[in-house]
Amino acid sequence: MIDNTKHKGLRQKLVKVLERKGITDKAVLEAINTVPRHLFMDSSFLDHAYQDKAFPIAADQTISQPYTVAFQTELMKVEKGDKVLEIGTGSGYQTAVLCELGAKVYSIERQRELFKLTSKFLPKLGYRPKKLIFGDGYKGLVEEAPFKSIIVTAGAPFVPNPLLAQLDIGGRLVIPVGEKVQIMTLFERKGPKDFEKTEFGEFKFVPLLENKN
Template sequence: MKDTFKHKGMRQQLVTVLVTKGIKNEKVLRAIAKIPRHLFMDSSFLDHAYQDKAFPIAADQTISQPYTVAFQTELLQVKKDDKVLEIGTGSGYQTAVLCELGAKVFSIERQQELFKKTSKFLPQLGYRAKKLIFGDGYKGLKEEAPFDSIIVTAGAPFVPKPLLSQLKIGGRLVIPVGEDVQIMTLFIRNGAKEFEQHEFGEFRFVPLLEDKN
């Protein structure tokens, strides 16, 4: 597992691309500049690791496009020690970004293969989530709620009610909603039953899987 000057240089170029696409949050950009994204991918994709593109990983899933990761993270407005729930651990790249921002991360993964791989891999890189859980993201994590923010990293056909209910007052949920194409949606909880909703255009994600058992 090597991270070379060449990789660091490529990350800086990636950060420049993200800035031109409108990412402004300095902490998010610093996290992207620091995290060795190539280590989260299969070695055959090394040349593509710092292009602003999504790529396939195990279990028919993808590692999200860096712009999407940065965009979602920016919407969360993460502060140090925030309690953040991530739905869809995947490769662990987004988890690492949240850890880099100082968040206490609880992350749920539906795919056993990915869950096992990422649970071992993240600590090797020095990223320690509070909890990595193999389970159903639609249900959230009631026993650890409420959360300062919740991020969903897969396309949800609808907004799962448990996720809204597990937000703190003032908390933020960032979720791509839709079937084939998703609309990036931000919910801010203003009261017990009061939510403010904002939409940020179209994105494409792999579908959020529901536990059918």
């Protein structure tokens, strides 16, 4: 697993692209600058690793576009030590970015093939989430709740109530909502039954699947 000067230079160029697109959180940009994205992709896509594009991975899923990863992460306002739930581990790239930010990451993946691959791969790079779970992301992880923030990395046709319920007061849920095209949506929990909703425009994700275990 090689991460050389060329890769690091390409990451720096990617960070400049993200800055031009409006990402301003210095900690998020530094995490993108640190995580070796090329190692999370099939070797046939190595030339594309630091382009601002999504690419296929195993189990008919994708590794998200770096801008999308940065945008969602910026909305979460992660601070070191925050307890974070990720719905859709996928390649583990977003997981690694959250780990770089010092979050205590709990991540759920419902594709068994991806779950097995990522569970073995992340520790090899030095990223050790608190817990990786093979399960149904729609249900969240009630036994570990509440969470300071929750990120959903696939398109949800609706907002799962368990995820809202598992947010801490003051917590933030970042979720792309919609069928063919999703609206990036932020829910901030202001009280036991009080949520503030903000929408941030259109994105396109693979669908969030349920009841497949």
